[in-house]
Amino acid sequence: MAGFVGACSRALSVTEASVARAAQMTVYSPKATEVPVFADRALIVHRSFFGFLETTRNHAQAGGLHAWVDGEIYNQAELATAPGEVFADTLLRHYRDGRLEQLLARVDGVYIALLYDTDRRQLHVLVDRYGLRPFYLYHGQGHLLFGAEVKCFLELETFTPRIRRDVVDSFMHLEHFLGDTTWFEGVWVAAPSTWYTYSLDDDSLRQKRYWTWAAMKPRTLTLDEAAEEMGMLLDQANKSRAIHDGYTVGVALSGGMDSRAILAAVHEQNPPTYTFGIEGSADVAVAKQVVAVAGVTHIAYDTHVDHWLEQRFSGIWKTDGMFNVYHMHYSHLMDKIAAVMDVNLSGFLGDAVIGGTYLSKKGKTFLSQRINTEVARHYYGPYYTQCDLNDSFFDLDKVDPYLFYNRGRRMIGMGAEEAAKIIPQRVPFMDNKLMELSYALPDAYRVNSGVYYRALLRKYPAFYETIPNASSGVPLTEHPTLAYALRKKYNKLVYAVKYKLGIPTSYTDVYNWIKVPETAAAIRQLLDPKTALYAQYTSDDYVTKFLEPHVQGKHNYMKQVMGAVTVEIWLQQVFNKKYRRYEAKH
Known part of the structure; x- marks a missing residue:
């Protein structure tokens, strides 16, 4: 994602030219650009951004x-005290008054802010409540280095990339990173709700949290009352994120419930919509029913494409190797999608924060309890130690804060990041008021999407009463019959069996695409441990362990094979500068 890149030190040995190159690396779209922001003897800052989103001033000085400020603030009207006051003004006012921490706890937005105090010789880095705008930090060699992407550090003179061996196996098993880790030693992703202070005089970096999940207070509502309020807040959140000023806001429409709720809320604005999937996929079929009700334009993209594997390599570069390339179903379509919309409204984490899908895993359900060792190990096995589950940030009697911090932010979030490099993403389900209601409710309301589905049926009945969910094959109902329940259970079982056997269910047919002789041969050559870079960091032979059993039909190892490809391509991109851009073969 576009954002700040820079260096701060009392004795800068990082040049502005290198910072400019690093910032330029975060520009992937002709709609984006990179510019210098500030430079003196102690601080250099550049920024990349989408020009059409720059509708307000993002800098203030006193x-x-x-x-x-880089990002968007959705409740600035509640925070401002004077006409024309922008968020940067608000930050400075509260900083001078000693009330910055209280302000930050109230902000509803997705942003990174930098505050430079030249009198105190300090640089402050401020991260949004849920850490939705990734930002990476490195403190070493007498410098604080920062960037919107991990790859930015490769251009900065004082940084030498060293791969963390301990995260290789965990990435292969989990498909994502945990806690604040990245591939590089000493580089971490900035934590949610955190205020970092770098002091030039003693080269120290301190941090403190300005908000924790303990601030979520329980409420006593009936299930019906909760559903009514949830429907209202969801509608408001979607409409507030659909604002635009001379640019086009669209909706990526799947066959599920979350994106449909977004379209139901904003369909009167006639947003463009799109769906991707292989021919005959359930997602495309369901989406066509939804847009017929909404009366909006719709494009269905076929995800089958020649050179499908190579076309995903640029997505690995965009996500700094932290997102399994298996999930990059539409990397090759992003330029086409950007031609019909400038911003996408994403259903990011709707199923989890409102629908309660994080409450259950592998046959176990965890209600009304704080994360603990037993639960963390159940979700992440031996790798759970990479995130401190005793962090007071998670002090709420729900497992979601910990799981959101990890899977939500570090996996699902990286999927949104890949798209955001070309098409900025807005995430209505992360609206503060909606989140605060959801986590004020008993987990018993959220489990199995009970309150969520009731809210959808009451707020948007035309979109849910007769149109099925792509995965369950049935529409929503408040009063399921035995026949309905059996049909839903049967459809889900069929879906699970198809997935296990590698039978395509929706987006792609990666299971069989890997087996195509030409593709299998290319992966075999790429992952040959005699020549591959990954062999320096693990004793596993990915060809023998994953590729050959998959090709021979002994196991469905498509995600493991693609995870191995992700690791190797990222290492090649970092150390050999290969595969960073896709060039079509003629």
């Missing part, structure tokens, strides 16, 4: 204080 004496020796500077504030810069």
Whole structure:
């Protein structure tokens, strides 16, 4: 995602030219650009951004204080005290008054802010409540380095990339990172709700949390009352994220419930919509029913494409190797989608934060309890230690804060990141008021999407009463009959069996695409441990362990094979500068 890149030190040995190159690496779209923001003897900042989103001023200065903001604030009207006051002004006002921590706890937005105090010789880095705008930090060699993407550090003179061996196996097993880790030693992703302070005089970096999940207070509502309020807040959240000023806001429509709720809320604005999947996929079929009700334009993209594997390699580069290339179903379509919409409204984590899908895993359900060792191990096995589950940030009697911090932010979030490089994403389900209601409710309301589905039926009945969910094959109902329940259970069982056997269910047919002789041969050559870079960091032979059993039909190892490809391609991109851009073969 576009954003800030820079370096801060009392004795800078990082040049502005290298910072400019690093910032340029985060530009993937002709709609985006990179510009210098600030430079003096102690601080260099550049920024990349989408020009059409720059509808308000993002910089403020008062004496020796500077504030810069990258991102969007959705409740600025509640925070401002004067006409024309932008968020950067608000930050400086509260910083001067000693009330910055209280302000940050109230902000509803997705942003990174920098506050430079030249009198105190300090740089402050401020991260949004849920850490939805990834930002990476490195403190070493007498410098604080920062960037919107991990790859930015490769251009900065004081940084030498060293791969963390301990995360290789965990990525292969989990498909994502845990806690604040990245591939590089010493580089971490900035934590949610965190205020970092770098002091030039003693080269120290301190941090504190300005908000924790303990702030979520329980409420006593009936299930019906909760559903009514949830429907209202969801509608408001979607409409607030659909604002636009001379650019086009669209909706990526799947066959599930979350994106449909977004379209139901904003369909009167006639947003463009799209769905991707292989021919005959359930997602495309369901989406066509939804857009018929909404009366909006719709494009169905076929995800089958020649050179499908190579076309995903640029997605590995965009996501800094932290997202399994298996999930990059539409990398090759993003330029086409960007031609019909400038911003996408995403259903990011709707199923989890409102629908309660994180409450259950592998036959176990965890209600009304804080994360603990037993639960963390159940979800992440031996790798759970990579995130401190005793962090007071998770102090709520629900497992979601910990799982959101990890799977939500580090996996699902990286999927949104890949798209955001070309098409900025807005995430209505992360609206503060909606989140605060959801986590004020008993887990018994959220489990199995009980309150969520009731809210959808009451707020948007035309979109849910007769149109099925692509995975369950049935529409929503408040009063399921025995026949309905059996049909839903049967459809889900068929879906699970098809997935296990590698029979395509929706987006792609990666299971069989890997087996095509030409593709299998290319992967075999890429992953040959005699020449592959990954062999320096693990004793596993990915060809023998995953590729050959998959090709021979002994196991469905499509995600493991693609995870191995992700690791090797990323290492090649970092150390050999290969595969960074896809060039079509003629």
